[in-house]
Amino acid sequence: MSRPRPATLADIEEAALALPEVVREPETGGRPAFSVRGKAFAFARGPRKDAYDPRTGEPYDDVLVFRCTAEDKEAMVGDPDSPWFTTPHWNGYDAVLLLERDLGRLTAEELREVVTDAWLQRAPRRLAKEWLARAGDHPSR
Template sequence: MARSRRARLPDLDEIALSLPEVTRDPTEGGRPAYQVRGRTFAFARGPRKDAFDPGTGELYDDVLAFSCTAEDKEAMVGDESSPWFTTPHWNGYNAVLLLERDLPKVTVAELREVLTDAWLAKAPKRLAASFVEDQS
């Protein structure tokens, strides 16, 4: 299998919007939030005091959040070489964070897997089951 290229910001839109019944807010431009039937599964978030550069203390202004399972979160943030992270604010919430500037640290295939899993975590059960069946 050919190695997937590194992810870029336009891949986020392309992959998320390829999933069933996904809407983007705002529909074009701006920092996106992706929803399936009104339930947000991935979004770009503005600077918040819980996510900052430990070297400079500056707030991150390019945080992306993705829903996931507790098991996936543990595996993703537990790998020290991984660009995925969390903050104390996100304790108890099944989501992982990624800086936009770190998108090239993941492949398009990895981003597709994370977005699909995020979608599956928030999609209604029948819609998710239908999607999984169609992928088989």
């Protein structure tokens, strides 16, 4: 039996662009943001003082943000072994953070599920419903 493949940045892009009406900004290169009808669901964030390395005090320069439900956020950041986290800035927002350097702690399939769930949170209801009907029920639903 083969081991699941660790997730990579390319997996985020592949999963996001496989979903309907997704736009990548910038179109090529750079740290991407993915949106559906103008609503971002997964993006790379620049350094900010609210997310920093507790050992050095330096702001993280590799933070990734994914939209999610409040329940998923609680479960994802509540697990002490999880790579997912949040900061006070994100209190009240249905989103989780992940350091790019921790992508390999997830499998490609786990990351694909998170990206799909993020899209489902931001896509218009009708578009999401149509996609789910075509794709079969999403595993996390």
